[in-house]
Amino acid sequence: MIATTDRTPLPRNFFDRPVLEVAPDLLGRLLVRTTPDGPITLRLTEVEAYDGGNDPGSHAYRGPTARNGVMFGPPGHVYVYFTYGMWHCMNLVCGPEGVASAVLLRAGEIVEGAEYARKRRLSARDDRELAKGPARLATALDVDRALDGTDACAAGATPLRILKGAAVPSDQVRSGPRTGVSGDGAVHPWRYWVADDPTVSPYRAHVPRRRRS
DNA sequence: CTAGTGATTCCCT
DNA sequence: GGGAATCACTAGC
Numbered sequence: 493m494i495a496t497t498d499r500t501p502l503p504r505n506f507f508d509r510p511v512l513e514v515a516p517d518l519l520g521r522l523l524v525r526t527t528p529d530g531p532i533t534l535r536l537t538e539v540e541a542y543d544g545g546n547d548p549g550s551h552a553y554r555g556p557t558a559r560n561g562v563m564f565g566p567p568g569h570v571y572v573y574f575t576y577g578m579w580h581c582m583n584l585v586c587g588p589e590g591v592a593s594a595v596l597l598r599a600g601e602i603v604e605g606a607e608y609a610r611k612r613r614l615s616a617r618d619d620r621e622l623a624k625g626p627a628r629l630a631t632a633l634d635v636d637r638a639l640d641g642t643d644a645c646a647a648g649a650t651p652l653r654i655l656k657g658a659a660v661p662s663d664q665v666r667s668g669p670r671t672g673v674s675g676d677g678a679v680h681p682w683r684y685w686v687a688d689d690p691t692v693s694p695y696r697a698h699v700p701r702r703r704r705s
Numbered sequence: 706c707t708a709g710t711g712a713t714t715c716c717c718t
Numbered sequence: 719g720g721g722a723a724t725c726a727c728t729a730g731c
Binding site: 540550573579583615671672 | 721722723724725726727
C-alpha cells in the first residue's frame with residue numbers, strides 16, 4: 493500500500509521551524525532537479541541535522557564566512573559546500589533568518605530520471621547506489637556551488653524544488669549518531685533515516701586521518 | 706562483510 | 719599549514 497504522493501511544493505514555513513523538527517519530517521519528501529536532459533526526482537531517505545551556532549559539528553559554529561553565508565539567510569534555500577577536494581554536498585536551510593541551522597541531504601531513492609543520473613554516476617553498480625551518500629546524491633543531481641543559495645520553495649522555473657511527496661510515518665523513522673562528525677558534535681543522534689530502506693548509506697564513524705608526510 | 710588508504714582543493718587559523 | 723559533514727578501490731576474512 494503506497495501512500496499518495498503530493499506533487500505540490502513544500503511551503504517556506506515548513507522550514508521555518510527548529511531543525512530537529514524539520515529533519516525527520518523531510519524523509520519521504522521529493523526533490524526535483526531540472527537538468528538539460530530532463531527532471532530528476534529524488535525521494536529523501538536519509539538526512540542529518542546541524543544546529544547552527546550551538547553545534548560544534550556545524551559549518552556555522554564559528555560564525556558567518558564566505559562559504560557558509562547562505563546558512564544565515566532565510567529558510568528553504570540550498571546551502572552547497574565543497575569538501576575533500578572533490579565533492580559537493582547539499583543542505584536545506586532551516587529556522588528564521590539569522591539562525592544558521594540546516595539539514596544535510598545524505599541519501600535518497602531516484603524515482604524519476606534515473607537514466608540521467610546514471611550518466612554522472614558511472615561507478616554505481618545498481619540504481620540504489622546512485623544517491624547513497626551525500627556526495628553521491630549531489631553528483632547524481634548535478635549539484636555544485638553554482639546552486640548555492642537557490643530557493644527550493646520558489647514558484648516558477650527553478651533548477652531545484654522540494655515537493656511534499658509523502659512524509660514517512662514516525663514509526664518508520666530511525667535515528668543515530670551523525671556520520672563523519674567528530675568530537676563534541678558526535679554525541680547527538682541527529683542522523684535520521686527510513687527504516688530498512690536500501691538506499692540509506694552505511695554508517696561510518698569519524699576516523700581522524702594521518703598527516704601525509 | 707570490514708578496515709585501510711589515496712585522491713584533490715578549498716577554506717580558515 | 720592542515721583538516722575537511724566523502725568516495726572508490728583494495729586486501730583480507
